[in-house]
Amino acid sequence: MTPICTRCDRAIGDGQAYDVHLRHSASGAGCTVYTHQLCPPRTAAEAAARAEYDGASNALVDHVENCVCCDISHIDCSRRRELKKVWRAARRADTAARQTAR
Ligand SMILES: [Zn+2]
Ligand SMILES: [Zn+2]
Structure with a gap:
């Protein structure tokens, strides 16, 4: 079942x-x-928001894994802060898309 x-x-x-x-x-x-x-996303808008969020998450993880400054010190470098901002916005958009689709 x-x-x-x-x-x-x-x-x-x-x-x-x-x-x-x-x-x-x-x-x-x-x-x-x-x-x-x-x-899973139900609408095209929801799918797009999810893809954006996934992309932003991957970009952030990629950066943290490959950035020397983020790796050694746990201080956010400017690029990481930038990526985090994009990620937060994407997460908000993803949440909003799911709520409007309801
Ligand atoms: Zn479900
Ligand atoms: Zn960094």
Whole structure:
């Protein structure tokens, strides 16, 4: 049986990370519900925002892994600060896109 995500009402496909929650009801019969750890995008706008966010995340991780200054000292270099700003904006846009699609 394919679990259905209670957050987005869609099937949780193979390889998609999900959480299992046990719900207890007053009547005594508990039930198990599933949610995607990250629901897949539903609209083109949502997909675009997600791609942007993924790109910004990768750029930031890439930088931290390859930047000498970020590696040695844990002080943000100017490039990292810049990337972080882009990442934060992308994260906000991603969250906003998901909320408007609802
Ligand atoms: Zn979902
Ligand atoms: Zn750096």
